[in-house]
Amino acid sequence: GQQVMQIPQYQHVQEGEDFTTYCNSSTTLSNIQWYKQRPGGHPVFLIQLVKSGEVKKQKRLTFQFGEAKKNSSLHITATQTTDVGTYFCAGVGAAGNKLTFGGGTRVLVKP
């Protein structure tokens, strides 16, 4: 079945630094979504990528969908303490009938 892997599992970042988290699918995806879950909270939708090679920006966050539509990345610049949380990617299979979440990247920010 479809598997979605995220690396790294944990990311310790100094405030002000940049980092990237990666998402890889075992199968080609029709689209991919990113969610953020604050400690003790529930996942909150960030963005959806649909087109091959698509790049979208939200302030300090840059999302990219791979050319083969099997991987994605989230890059955060100038990390702030408000960026603390777990970032999940969720891939929709090519048949468009199943959404699978990755294990998440837990981000900890050192002030």
Added chain:
Amino acid sequence: EAGVAQSPRYKIIEKRQSVAFWCNPISGHATLYWYQQILGQGPKLLIQFQNNGVVDDSQLPKDRFSAERLKGVDSTLKIQPAKLEDSAVYLCASSFGGWGRGFEQYFGPGTRLTVT
């Protein structure tokens, strides 16, 4: 607009007991999902409804879990009997449409279940 409502927020039961969770999605959202999130892991889809019909329940342990969505609005998820490994947060989510556009999911606060 009001978000996805879930109750109870917390539940502690002993193994072999039964438990039920309730979810009220955002008004107008046709699609409703139940997820299980074990500590430190990503949400795992248990069941997806489109209106009051089941779209996907391939990962629902049907020997002990059941779910229904009467009248295509509220939904309940039941576990009977519960096992220790069912300890998790149960998240309900809804979306305006299914796959593709309008597929953004809105999650409720979740129910934290502890089985002792």
